[in-house]
Amino acid sequence: MIYISLLLFLLASICNAVMDTSVHHYSTSIFTKLNPLWWNGETSWKNKYVNGDSAQGRVKWLFGMNKPVQLTDAFHFFKMLMIVFICGSIVTFNPSLVFINLPIPWYTYLFVFFIYGFIWNMTFSLFYNKILRK
Numbered sequence: 001m002i003y004i005s006l007l008l009f010l011l012a013s014i015c016n017a018v019m020d021t022s023v024h025h026y027s028t029s030i031f032t033k034l035n036p037l038w039w040n041g042e043t044s045w046k047n048k049y050v051n052g053d054s055a056q057g058r059v060k061w062l063f064g065m066n067k068p069v070q071l072t073d074a075f076h077f078f079k080m081l082m083i084v085f086i087c088g089s090i091v092t093f094n095p096s097l098v099f100i101n102l103p104i105p106w107y108t109y110l111f112v113f114f115i116y117g118f119i120w121n122m123t124f125s126l127f128y129n130k131i132l133r134k
Contacts, residue, residue, distance in 0.1 A: 006082040008121065012085035013120045015078040017127035022074045029132050031074070044073035 021029045023041030031039040038044055046052035048069050050059055061067040070080040 005089045006116075008085045008089040008092065009116060009119060010123050012089065014024045015082035015085065016133060017119075017124045018078045019075050019082070020126055021132040022078075025133065028134055030134060031132070032134070039074045041073070041075045042059075044075065044097035047072035069115050095128065 019041075021113055022031055026032065026036075026040045026042060030101070036043070037047065041050075045056075048058055048067065048091045050056035058066040061071070073076065120124075
């Protein structure tokens, strides 16, 4: 289960890199080859509004409800996925599997905390600075 937890955490970090790249570096990203109405974070947020104008209100969906913002642009879609992956990582993490059912001292949790932080930052940096760029 620890591998599933780590994989989900890694995927969450990639989603975060996609979010930031679409907003801050769209013009130098691999996303310029895709639909800018979905991928260009500088303007795609307007998709949630009628004709892209906040004064005209939100786009309506089923039964007159607002269209879920997670379906209107890449930033919000990948934010939703990031949250789902983080929750999945938490649910599937079992420290006793890592440390073979030994009593777990407090500093072990601190160690795991830093490992997960390292994984997040290294994965985010790799995708944000290299993989998602042209």
